[in-house]
Amino acid sequence: MTHIVVIGGGPYGGSVANRLQKTGVKVTLISRSETALLLPAMIRLPFHKDVSRVSVKIRDVLNPDVELIIDQVVNVDESQVDLGVHDPVSFDRLVIATGAVWDDPIAPHKYQQNGIQEYTKEIADLGEKANDIVLVGGGALGVELAGEYAYHFPEKSIILIHSEKKLLDASAIDKVRDSVASQLRGLKVKLILGKKAEIKGQSVFVDGEEVPCDYLIKTTGPKANPPVSSIKGLVNDKNEIIINSKFQAECNPKIYAIGDVTNYPKRGLVSRENWISIITHNLKEDIKGTSSYRTVDWPKQGAKSRSTFAVSVGPEGGAGQYILPFGCAFSLPKFAVVKAKSSTLFYSQLNSMFT
Numbered sequence: 001m002t003h004i005v006v007i008g009g010g011p012y013g014g015s016v017a018n019r020l021q022k023t024g025v026k027v028t029l030i031s032r033s034e035t036a037l038l039l040p041a042m043i044r045l046p047f048h049k050d051v052s053r054v055s056v057k058i059r060d061v062l063n064p065d066v067e068l069i070i071d072q073v074v075n076v077d078e079s080q081v082d083l084g085v086h087d088p089v090s091f092d093r094l095v096i097a098t099g100a101v102w103d104d105p106i107a108p109h110k111y112q113q114n115g116i117q118e119y120t121k122e123i124a125d126l127g128e129k130a131n132d133i134v135l136v137g138g139g140a141l142g143v144e145l146a147g148e149y150a151y152h153f154p155e156k157s158i159i160l161i162h163s164e165k166k167l168l169d170a171s172a173i174d175k176v177r178d179s180v181a182s183q184l185r186g187l188k189v190k191l192i193l194g195k196k197a198e199i200k201g202q203s204v205f206v207d208g209e210e211v212p213c214d215y216l217i218k219t220t221g222p223k224a225n226p227p228v229s230s231i232k233g234l235v236n237d238k239n240e241i242i243i244n245s246k247f248q249a250e251c252n253p254k255i256y257a258i259g260d261v262t263n264y265p266k267r268g269l270v271s272r273e274n275w276i277s278i279i280t281h282n283l284k285e286d287i288k289g290t291s292s293y294r295t296v297d298w299p300k301q302g303a304k305s306r307s308t309f310a311v312s313v314g315p316e317g318g319a320g321q322y323i324l325p326f327g328c329a330f331s332l333p334k335f336a337v338v339k340a341k342s343s344t345l346f347y348s349q350l351n352s353m354f355t
């Protein structure tokens with residue numbers, strides 16, 4: 001029987017494993033942790049401290065017939081995955097869905113060491129003890145975290161520094177960029193825009209002047225997190241797995257990759273259903289030996305590659321945009337963003353992320 005191995009039990013790896021298992025192949029999912037995190041919900045963890053609102057046991061959301069191995073991957077080559085404790089696992093096809101590395105306070109790789117409860121306490125303490133919180137990077141993550149800290153700690157100084165003149169980036173329409181700025185100002189966040197922060201240890205400088213800071217949060221963006229591998233040409237200079245529009249690794253068509261670990265220019269979960277259906281379809285074709293593959297559109301970088309998204313600004317605020325099929329963008333009303341995202345950060349949909 002064909003054996004497909006999936007590495008990474010997040011919303012991409014978990015779903016792909018479940019869907020492939022239904023097609024009658026043997027599926028093994030390798031995860032470094034027994035728990036999967038819903039990343040969008042992590043920004044509120046330092047405040048409610050309830051891990052059940054951000055995480056799920058992977059075994060509970062996997063089809064019973066998917067084999068689950070909890071272990072560290074020590075190497076991946078063209079035919080097998082070497083593990084820290086378990087025997088090597090050989091594969092006919094491999095799917096890599098190991099996501100990205102993010103900084104505190106949403107750094108999932110860190111809770112590996114002492115467990116998620118301990119990590120929660122650590123990041124909650126940092127915020128509670130601080131008086132001057134500085135966030136460097138005003139993309140979606142910086143905006144969302146600044147909104148949370150300002151909402152939950154209205155008495156503290158919160159400063160958000162962003163190198164562009166407007167928050168977010170050019171893929172967001174101006175109305176959305178202006179709205180998040182005005183909502184953050186309404187929560188008393190001080191915005192320093194159009195300036196690059198210089199970070200020296202835990203100190204932050206703008207134009208040579210030190211910014212008061214006793215808790216620095218870097219929100220300059222995630223970095224792809226591929227497993228250790230001896231396969232030549234698997235990753236680019238940003239450590240992203242180089243895939244083609246069929247979700248196959250450019251260097252080896254037996255290896256597939258999906259989600260934040262790849263060089264695909266779009267990130268996130270908005271198009272998850274489409275991407276997962278394409279990769280599972282292609283794997284089925286590949287295994288059958290037929291070749292009516294499906295492909296994903298490869299967007300251009302910059303303003304023209306706009307997509308639908310929403311950012312929270314605390315539990316009661318937020319902004320977002322919707323892109324119509326012919327590319328026209330309009331801003332979403334605040335109440336709709338609050339209802340769809342900011343109030344719960346999707347945690348009620350946690351289990352459905354794995355179907």
Ligand SMILES: Cc1cc2nc3c(=O)[nH]c(=O)nc-3n(C[C@H](O)[C@H](O)[C@H](O)COP(=O)(O)OP(=O)(O)OC[C@H]3O[C@@H](n4cnc5c(N)ncnc54)[C@H](O)[C@@H]3O)c2cc1C
Binds near residue numbers: 008038040042098259
């Ligand atoms: C604060 C925040 C808000 C967000 N908001 C949105 C939003 O509103 N809309 C949206 O579409 N997207 C949003 N995103 C992005 C979205 O969460 C990610 O794009 C998505 O989680 C990526 O899924 P993934 O499966 O690729 O990676 P992950 O969710 O990171 O899962 C990867 C899994 O692989 C495991 N793993 C890693 N390395 C190894 C290894 N070597 N061996 C075995 N297992 C490994 C990890 O433990 C993890 O379980 C947000 C992200 C953040 C941080």
